[in-house]
Amino acid sequence: MxxxxxxxxxxxxxxxxxxxxxxxxxxxxxxxxxxxxxxxxxxxxxxxxxxxxxxxxxxxxxxxxxxxxxxxxxxxxxxxxxxxxxxxxxxxxxxxxxxxxxxxxxxxxxxxxxxxxxxxxxxxxxxxxxxxxxxxxxxxxxxxxxxxxxxxxxxxxxxxxxxxxxxxxxxxxxxxxxxxxxxxxxxxxxxxxxxxxxxxxxxxxxxxxxxxxxxxxxxxxxxxxxxxxxxxxxxxxxxxxxxxxxxxxxxxxxxxxxxxxxxxxxxxxxxxxxxxxxxxxxxxxxxxxxxxxxxxxxxxxxxxxxxxxxxxxxxxxxxxxxxxxxxxxxxxxxxNTWTATLAFSGASPSPTLTASLAPNASDSGQNGCSFFAAMRSDSSWLLYGAQGWTPFNPAKPEAFTVAPLASTQATLLSNTALAGLSGTQVYAGYGRGNTAQACLADMVQNQMFKQMYVIQ
The missing domain is CATH 2.130.10.10 (YVTN repeat-like/Quinoprotein amine dehydrogenase)
Structure with missing residues (x-):
């Protein structure tokens, strides 16, 4: 569900x-x-x-x-x-x-x-x-x-x-x-x-x-x-x-x-x-x-x-x-009270994509989960973390890491050709809570996520 x-x-x-x-x-x-x-x-x-x-x-x-x-x-x-x-x-x-x-x-x-x-x-x-x-x-x-x-x-x-x-x-x-x-x-x-x-x-x-x-x-x-x-x-x-x-x-x-x-x-x-x-x-x-x-x-x-x-x-x-x-x-x-940005640099058609996420000032320091994710053209999901991109099942939100909310930045792609990624949708967001399940529920309820980019 x-x-x-x-x-x-x-x-x-x-x-x-x-x-x-x-x-x-x-x-x-x-x-x-x-x-x-x-x-x-x-x-x-x-x-x-x-x-x-x-x-x-x-x-x-x-x-x-x-x-x-x-x-x-x-x-x-x-x-x-x-x-x-x-x-x-x-x-x-x-x-x-x-x-x-x-x-x-x-x-x-x-x-x-x-x-x-x-x-x-x-x-x-x-x-x-x-x-x-x-x-x-x-x-x-x-x-x-x-x-x-x-x-x-x-x-x-x-x-x-x-x-x-x-x-x-x-x-x-x-x-x-x-x-x-x-x-x-x-x-x-x-x-x-x-x-x-x-x-x-x-x-x-x-x-x-x-x-x-x-x-x-x-x-x-x-x-x-x-x-x-x-x-x-x-x-x-x-x-x-x-x-x-x-x-x-x-x-x-x-x-x-x-x-x-x-x-x-x-x-x-x-x-x-x-x-x-x-x-x-x-x-x-x-x-x-x-x-x-x-x-x-x-x-x-x-x-x-x-x-x-x-x-x-x-x-x-x-x-x-x-x-x-x-x-x-x-x-x-x-x-807006919170921001998610995606910056493009490097040479096209193999650019570098750097994402940044800044929570609402009133949420900074509270326990919660921040995320960068991508849904591929076949509807499968990937989550970005310390190990780079890994498969992600939204039915198992324990993949989210609970930590004090703070501004964060990640290089999602580095000089990567986009041709084979057509249709992939890139998202960012965060939720408040002491458990991954609570974070996910807060994020969905308050729509604290954005579609940052769709690779053409």
Whole structure:
């Protein structure tokens, strides 16, 4: 019976893993529909494109006002200039509102009406840049007069004759020097003397680079995120890994800070006020507070059936917001009283996984049992202890060791290939009591356990 109770409780728990002690995601009131884009303006207002329309919040997400609904179903891109003008990319058209979102008019249409705008940014001088991801004819246009007129951005020939026109665009940004940067499915391009040139190689260490997201930190450093895929002609032998590049202060080189991040796709990127890197994926959110040396899965509070994170932003107060399949969430510190973290380091696809568990302050020193466990794809269990991983039967909780509760850390895997562990679920938790049976009962009753990670 204990095996059934524990198994069902662990499998059914909709819990994630906080990045920092006590951090969790809290859903903003009333926004539960899929949200594809979110951005903040210079005045601290938050704008979001959802399936319920274009929304605005002036109080940190506590309340929302609907600005526009008839541009849906696709508000693909969203940006606000310094004057408060709102620009929306919807389908093949770019719309502008100069009255706070009451009315919109078309200011640009793509050459290919079947394409969709994928890349919209505005620089410090309110120059507007718009891009499109057509497979064989990407376009980049610039307006210096609020969309009244447009000019094409010059294109430069690069490796093997490939230009940005051959590179489907995913994101645009402008650096502090006014140079345009394009993240594309053929690498990263940077403006130089009026043209877009590849500054991160189109092929990197024998792999294709597929760049999808761009972001800045408080000091203006630029980050570009995406994936790389090996050039092997054999699909079974191809390897896909996450890549996050940070540009050096002199703007000449890009260094990979992805570390051992164990995900295959990145959908969103934002940098916190303290320099923490947050990325949105199809598995939720990962964060790194040490420039990518290690990563922590940050899903506590996100709905388990809606952890696809389409967009992220950081407001003027440093609050991080995530636009997800189930609405908008903000990151709140101090909402949890106990924490379990899983950090990733080393090289993918054979990273090192280090787990940490810190009990509630009021529980520290009390007798109890802490545990790290894993359920394999065949539903068998393993328990981590002094002898490493050993088989574990939840029907026999005497495998738990009773001791005074305290913060603990364990290296669960060390430079281990994850390919053969697909489907394994990693858990952590603790219970209070003077016997293993009492610990287990307390843990299950109070849900003092978390699913930290599912190996893909």
């Amino acid at each position: 204990q095996k059934i109770v524990l198994g069902l409780a662990l499998i059914g728990l909709a819990a994630g893993l906080p990045a920092a002690a006590g951090s969790t995601w809290v859903q903003t009131p009333g926004i539960t529909q899929p949200t594809g884009t979110i951005i903040t303006d210079i005045n601290g207002n938050i704008f979001a494109g959802t399936t319920a329309g274009l929304l605005k919040s002036s109080d940190g997400g506590a309340s929302w006002t609907t600005l526009k609904t008839d541009l849906l179903p696709n508000v693909g891109e969203l940006h606000i200039d310094r004057k408060g003008n709102i620009y929306i990319g919807s389908g093949s058209r770019l719309y502008k509102s100069s009255d706070g979102g009451s009315t919109f008019s078309v200011v640009y249409s793509l050459r290919d009406a079947s394409s969709q705008i994928a890349g919209l940014t505005i620089d410090g001088n309110d120059n507007v840049y718009v891009g499109a991801p057509s497979l064989f004819q990407s376009e980049v246009a610039k307006s210096s007069d609020g969309g009244a007129s447009w000019t094409g951005v010059a294109i430069a020939k690069v490796d093997n004759g490939l230009t940005v026109e051959d590179a489907p665009i995913k994101a645009l940004a402008v650096d502090a020097n006014g140079k345009l940067i394009a993240a594309t499915l053929r690498g990263l391009f940077v403006e130089k003397e009026g043209a877009l040139l590849s500054r991160v190689l189109l092929t990197d260490q024998g792999s294709n680079l597929f760049m999808t997201s761009l972001g800045f930190d408080q000091q203006g450093a630029i980050y570009a995120a995406g994936t790389s895929s090996s050039l092997s002609g054999n699909p079974a032998a191809q390897n896909t890994s996450t890549r996050i590049f940070k540009r050096s202060k002199d703007g000449q080189t890009w260094s990979d800070v992805a570390g051992g991040l164990p995900v295959s796709s990145i959908l969103a990127l934002t940098i916190g006020a303290d320099g923490t890197i947050y990325i949105g994926t199809t598995e939720g959110v990962y964060s790194s507070s040490n420039n990518g040396s290690s990563w922590v899965l940050l899903n506590d509070g996100l709905k388990q059936d809606g952890r696809i994170v389409w967009a992220m932003t950081t407001d003027a107060k440093g609050t991080v917001f995530a636009a997800t399949q189930k609405g908008i969430f903000r990151l709140v510190a101090g909402a």
